[in-house]
Amino acid sequence: MLKGWHDVVVDCGENPKKLLAAAFVNANTNYFAFSLLPKQQFDPNAEAKPATVELIQKISFSRTAYDHGDVFHDLPESVASYRPAGQSSFNVYGGDVTIGGLDIRQPQSSSSSNVASDSLDGSSSRATSFGSFNIHGGKVAISNMAIGPATQVSGFPSYNQSPTVRGEMSSIVPDFGKPQPGSFLSSGQPFKKENDDTLSQSMVAALGEQMKSVGALISAGNIIGTVFRVGTKYVMTASHVVSMVIDPHNTGNRDFSRLESDDTFINFNESVISPCVTVYRVSKEFIENKELDVAVLKIAGDTLSGLPMKMNLCVNDISEMRVTNVSLVGYGHPSGVMKKHLDPKCKIIAPDSDRLRAAHAFSQQNFDLCRAVIRENGGNPDIVNKGYLGYNLPSKLLFDCFMEHGASGGPALTNNNERSVQVVGLLTHGLPEFYFSLPDLIKSNFPNCHRLEAGTKMKDIFEWMRGTQNEYIVKDIFNL
Incomplete structure (x- = not known):
């Protein structure tokens, strides 16, 4: 067309x-x-x-x-x-429709009567066919209906062996399934979900307990990022979250004393608006690995009463554990609600998947466009050059999640064993990074299938700390 x-x-x-x-x-x-x-x-x-x-x-x-x-x-x-429709086809896309004397017959033809349509998600689906009646939701009343093959002509094979259907109907037609050639079906979302996102009662309870150990790092009245308790007196988060406190304007001059200022503290409440029963402050002394984007902060003072339980960190390779999804806990809900949320069963994305290849192709196809609009919007267009840089590093954990800014530093949990929920990774950033520099108009039209979240595997954090930090601290944090 x-x-x-x-x-x-x-x-x-x-x-x-x-x-x-x-x-x-x-x-x-x-x-x-x-x-x-x-x-x-x-x-x-x-x-x-x-x-x-x-x-x-x-x-x-x-x-x-x-x-x-x-x-x-x-x-x-x-x-x-x-082609939007086949010959002798009738397509309804919602609304109230009344039809009388409907007669849809397959034309006499020696060629195939099926019309294939490429759907938006790249999969092939039947949009309509010769002699079909497709309803895409709505209220439809039909009387004296006839659907079936036309009279066969000598020398031409019949392409629809089903008998002519006659009758009447009047009903609300729901959205379900894909229409089949020569059928009377509705098209839309299937009733049955494709993925199992169910959680048992014990799993919900276990994840609920884990959420209590996740807090927000507050500075100057803002949620800087998400932290979670580890070891006797520590919290873990992303390195760039700490940098936003000590170098808020990204000048390269880090003021570590800002970590110990009166307006910097940790809030473990569900809502950060609720006042803390105990204000937990952090020390200006911390350890970090910028390459892995991880930092460990020490809770200041000797009073540790009231702290939530320390989380159980996984030191094994998740690929060997056959983990296919993770649950994320953090404060970065896109709606702006300043509450702690659980994002369950976030699908893990393989770095060599078709999903990543398609994302790379999309990025390359729109390379010049993205650079132009970012430059026009006052940003640095060179950020587009990064694309999905680093997605295939062995230390990276890629997955889909709903939460965004504010969730950085949050724990990624296994949820396949309610008796032993473990932290297998730490959320660091979204991909592609240049997405966040695009103007709102472009963001709203950016395909979600080409966006994903990246984190650091806890196994790699463990290997780094074991090779660089005091043995006592490593054993304390990883509960060895």
């Missing part, structure tokens, strides 16, 4: 990009318009010439060719996959 439109526009001497960009702008989808033309070349009032419009209206989208004046143009077979 798009190919047919494109060829007509070009043959008429017009610029298809300008017309398509104008259509995107008028439909409030500037993101796609950016990918077609530089902003300065936009003409939101661009319209096709009357002669071009007349020829476009003559395009026949029900076959693999289109009429252009007195000339009939054959199109590649792939163009047929863009």
